[in-house]
Amino acid sequence: MSKQTREKLWCGCHFGEEELSAMAYIGVDLHKKDFHTCYRRAGAAPTFNKYINDEEGLRRFIATLHSEDWVAVEASGAARPFIFRIEPYVERVIMVAPYQFRLIAKSVKKSDRLDAAALARGLEKDYLPEARVRSENAVQLHSVLTLRANLVRETVQSCNCLGSMLQRKGKPLPRNQLTSLTKWREIRAFEWDWADAAYVRLLHEQFLATKGRILKTEKVITRIAEKFPGYDVLLSVPNIGPITAATLLAAIDGIDHFPCPKKLAAYIGIVPITRQSGSHRWGGRMTKFGDASARGLLCWAAWRAMYKNESLYSFYDKIRKRRGAGKARSAVGRKFLYLLYFALKANRPVAHFEDLNFSDLKRTLPGALARI
Known part of the structure; x- marks a missing residue:
């Protein structure tokens, strides 16, 4: 960018040429309508500015940037496009x-x-906790998964409304039967007065329409998830279906980001809180820092797969007797995640799941992968 262009763009920004040529640590407090900036340069007092969060404001802000600058911005909904916009003009952008x-x-x-x-x-003192920016495919997949979750909630709401009405009319049914299309048709065939019949008909139509949208959404999810490396690997693991695999892949977004399985477990939020001071050490519940949907589906899949592997069930039973069923389920989910990590790293499906020894997973898993 030429000096004349920069001078035209940073009208109203109080910088000298010496300041623009020096490397700066820039903090950005980003909002939907505007954003505030703080520039810290060696040997100079901090400089503040405010910009409107539109194309013109971004152009004015970019005009103040140098190729050696570092920029820090808090993670938010508006941070992603902002980072991609300014990334080519600076040395490093950190999402905090x-x-x-x-x-x-x-x-x-x-x-x-x-x-x-x-x-x-x-940013200047290098103590900011950095958040990872998800890839575009992961963001798209996560958005469609969120849409499906909202549609599933609509079907649950329709079933709950129907169940409440049946309870009032003295014809209660178990809630798990209300998801059956056959049961809905039987309920519509009951002898209702006009108002109740219309209510049941509207609920049935809403239920069918939502079910149809869920099926279409799942097709889109599968189509996007197939682009991710490791999709077929996850499907080879017992009790992991297309939706669970897609949810995990959207949360992980590249297994190469994690040098060891413990890092992945901490990212998902399935590791216990640890507090240590002096000789005292205390461990508590899970951190729950990561994607709640991925963590829940992971624990559910591990819980069901546990009965197909003797060593995993023995591990669960051992923890359950000592710490309770809740902590045991979390520990099984963490063990199960270690299996997924090693399988994704090798990029090979898992065979003979029932023969795996989860107490020595690093040694037994390569053999299981090699027998495929």
Whole structure:
């Protein structure tokens, strides 16, 4: 970008040519309508600016950037397009994990300028917790999975409304029977007065329409998930179907990001909280930092697959007797995730699941993969 173009674009921005040529640590407090920035340069006082969050405001902000600058912005819905827009003009852009960077949320004195200053200071001192930016395919898959989850909630709501009406009329039915299309037709054949018959008919039509949209959504999910490496690998594991595999792949978004299975377990949020001070060490519940849907489906798949592998069930039974069933299910889910990690790393399906020894997974799994 030429000097004349830069001068035209940063009208209203208070920078000299020496400041523009020096490397800066820039903190950005991003909002939907505007964003505040703080520039920290060596040997200079922090400089603040405010920009409108539109194309013109972004162009003015980009004009102040240098190829050696570092930029920090908190993770939010607006952060992703903002990062992609400014990434070509700077050396590094960091998306900060807000839950781990509590300095802003817990600050007594809080404003947009101070938030941007805290980000710039943390970037300069290199203590910001960085969040990973998901790939475009992972974002698309996660969006369609969220749509399917909302549609499933609609079907549950229709079944609950029908169940409540049957309870009022003295004809209660178990809730698990209300998902059957045959049972819905039987209920419509009951002798109802006009208002109740219309109510049941509307619920039935809504239920059928939502079921049809769910089937269409699942086809789209499968089509997107097939683009991910490791989709067939996950389908080879017992009790993992297309939706569970797609949810896990959208959450993981590339197994190469994780150097060991413990890192993946921490990312999913299925590791226990650990607090240690001096000689005292305390471990509590799961952190639950990651994707809740992925974590729930993972634990459910592990719970069902546990009965097909003797060593995994023995591990569950051992933990259950000592710590209770809840913690045992979480521990089984973590063991099951280790299996998925090694299989995805090798990019080969899992065979002979029932013969795997989960107490020595690193040694037994390569043999199971090699026999395919």
